[in-house]
Amino acid sequence: MSRARQEAPWLRWVVPAVVAVAALVGWEAVVRIYALPQYLLPGPLLVAKTLWANFGSLMGSWWYTVKITFGALGLAIVGGVLLGGLFAVSRWVELSLFPFAVVLQVTPIVAIAPLILIFIDSTTAALLLCAWIVAFFPILANTVVGLRSADARLRDLFRLYRATRWQTLVHLLVPSALPYFMAGLRVAAGLSLIGAVVAEFTAGAAGRETGLASRILEASFRTEMPKMFAALVLVSLTGIALYGLMLLLSHWLLGRWHDSERGGD
Incomplete structure (x- = not known):
């Protein structure tokens, strides 16, 4: 049993x-065997060569997309944690505001992105807001x-020992909420990237200060x-890098004490 547990971390990386x-x-073999034209399906080697040849322009667009993604994720963390804490404290506040959060979650970003782009002059701010809407609800x-x-x-027990609200929050509520928060953060990280790309597709932006979605549209x-x-x-x-970063963060925060990261040991 102990040997299987020691091999599991290696298998999680080696097998994928x-x-x-x-x-x-297999992809490269299919392209070469059937002589598929590159305008239909390029092989991975050609894609790698193209990525290297256009590295400068694509990296600029990639960095723009990353800034929108992390900006939206940061806003989602701040807004989600603060509003979630308020909901947990006050039932009336939750009943009043939670339906609006649900409406934002279930409304397709493709449907509201054009309205946001009309009312907000800055394309960057509009894209940031769209990505934030997508990433906010899971947190x-x-x-x-x-x-x-x-x-x-x-x-x-905390009441019995006359713990203050701050002590209860820090030593009981936050540790209890942390595994749930990390699960929401892993979902929100991917959704913030999706929101940034989809919003830019909808905007149809062009020029230097644009992200990878614009490069995809142009190509x-x-x-x-x-x-x-x-x-x-x-x-x-x-x-993939975002998801891996969230996994490492979760392991760093929960690995020493929570069963979800310790494997039940």
């Missing part, structure tokens, strides 16, 4: 890597559930499929 390499090799919902998940017996209009795939690869790698 082997499958990914096999998929890339809010998980924070509220986490703050209310503290064991009732522990709450009674599709010009049927430059290798460049389009290169931009798509950057978007995918960014999402």
Whole structure:
């Protein structure tokens, strides 16, 4: 049993890597065997060469997308945690405002992005707001559930020892809510990237201060499929890196004491 647990971390990385390499090799083989034209389906080697040849312009667009993503995620964390704490404290506030949060969550960002772009002059600010709307709800919902998940017996124990509200918050409510918050953060990180890309698709922005979505649109209009795939690869790698970063953060915060990261040991 202990040996299997020691091998599990290696398997979690090695197996996906082997499958990914096999998929890339198969993709390249299909393109070469059937002699598919590059405007229909470029091979991974051609995509890699195109990415290297356009590294400068794509990196500028990538950095713009990353700024929008992290900006929206930061705003979602601040707004979701503060509003979630307020909801957990006051039932009336939750009943009054939670329906509006649900409306924002269930409304497709493609439907409201044009309105946001009309009312906000700055394209960057509009994209930031769109990405924030997408990423906000998971953090809010998980924070509220986490703050209310503290064991009732522990709450009674804190009252018995006359703990202040601040002590109860720091030593009981926050540790109880942290695993839920991290789960919401992992979801929100990916959604903030999706929101940034989808909002830019809707805006149809062009020029220097634009992100990877604009590069994808430009390449599709010009049927430059290798460049389009290169931009798509950057978007995918960014999402994977975000998810990995959230996993590392979760392990750092929860690994020493919570069963979700310790494997139940």
